[in-house]
Amino acid sequence: MIWLILILMALVTFSFRYALFSGYLRLDISPGQKRFLAFSAPCVLTAMAAPIVIMPGGELSSTILNPYLLCGLLAIGLILVTRHMLLTVIISLAVFALATQVL
Amino acid sequence: MAKISDTLKVKPSGTCIGSALRAATLDIMPLAVAVFPWGILCGSLALQSGLSPIQAQFMSLVVFAGAAQLAALGLISGGSGNLAAIVGSTAVVSARHLLYSAVFRPDVLALSLRWRLALAFLLTDEMFAVTSAHKLRTGCFSPLYALTAGLTFYIVWNAATLTGILLGSLFTGIEHLGFDFAIAVTFIAMVVPAVNTRPMLIAVLISGLLAVMFQLLQVQQGLLLASLIGMSVGYLLSRNREV
Incomplete structure (x- = not known):
């Protein structure tokens, strides 16, 4: 199953990378399609991150004192202030590790 | 976006002579260093998601797309890992590569099939960033520059994954540190600046x-x-x- 997943993923990523390099396909993307595609990565990444942070373990948290939500908000604040991805991830993870011990 | 539209105006020429090899390696290096921790994360999270070390390395070798790999690992370990969801999310995360290949398309179509396959396989956010900057600077697209930058990044990404696999199998038990949160916080840090x-x-x-x-x-x-x-x-x- 894992092997199948990996091979399909490889085919999908390669197809998107190669599609416009292929001489056979007379594909060309319009400015409108480009604008639509520009939303793809931010939207799908948010759609994956939001449930992890807002409903850890698969259900809505009843308290705001949950490390996932608090550290998720911390990460948003940190990246806005520092604009530094790695720093944001390291600090947020460290605080998360501490918070899961304390809360 | 301004950069992309500027790049589009440059005429394809294809004949770039110069130290493309060294320039490409030097230009991609800071980006390769910055991605190293994510490669480590990818390698160790792959093990915790139930992949074997061979599968974890294979993933970076053939998929070679950090965000798509992390997304898939999140789905696999979360148990919601049905094939359609994983392939679907891979497709949406990868769709942005159409933007990059559209920019290089006029330069690349004249190349041989072998070159086009290689450059497509090595096309990443980082390779696109340095190659389009190089094209803007020199006025021409250098396939050798693109290949060198892409290949350097590929090697570093896989070395980072291997490091993560080795660390991950040395320290068992880091799964308590909430690795689903590690994925979420990575995505937050990627999305907010966009x-x-x-x-x-x-x-x-x-x-x-x-x-x-x-x-x-x-x-x-x-x-x-x-x-x-x-x-x-x-x-x-x-x-x-x-x-």
Whole structure:
């Protein structure tokens, strides 16, 4: 199953990378399609991150004192202030590790 | 975006002589260093998601797409890892490569099949960034530069993954540190800087909110639906704003 997943993923990523390099396909993307595609990565990444942070373990948290939500908000604040991805991830993870011990 | 439109104006020439090899290696190196921790994360999270060390390395060798790999690992370990959801999310995360290949397309079409396959396989955010900057600087697209930058990045990414696999199998038990949160916080750090217009803000908020709702209601393919609805709303809003 894992092997199948990996091979399909490889085919999908390669197809998107190669599609416009292929001489056979007379594909060309319009400015409108480009604008639509520009939303793809931010939207799908948010759609994956939001449930992890807002409903850890698969259900809505009843308290705001949950490390996932608090550290998720911390990460948003940190990246806005520092604009530094790695720093944001390291600090947020460290605080998360501490918070899961304390809360 | 300004960079992309500038790049499009440069005429393809193809004949670039010079120290493309060294320039490409030097230019991609800072980006390769910055991605190293994510490679480590990818390698060790792969093990914790139930992949064997061989499978974890194989993933970086053939998929070679950090965000797509982390997304898939999140789905596999979360148990919601049905094949359609994983392939679907890989497709949406990878769709941005169409943007990059559209920019290089006029330069690349004249090359042999072997070159086009190699450059497509090595096309990443980072390779695109340095190669289009190089093209802007020199006025021509150098396939050798693109290949060197891409290959350097590929080697570093796989070395980082291997490091993660070795660390991951040395320290068992780091799964208590909430590795689903590690993925979430990585995505937050990637998305927030990209949110620079109101349509983008509304698009990601809708995607996030719908993703939570769909998961609560256990909607099939909720992740894809949430992403596509957010993208569509952002697209419609941006159409009203510009042009």
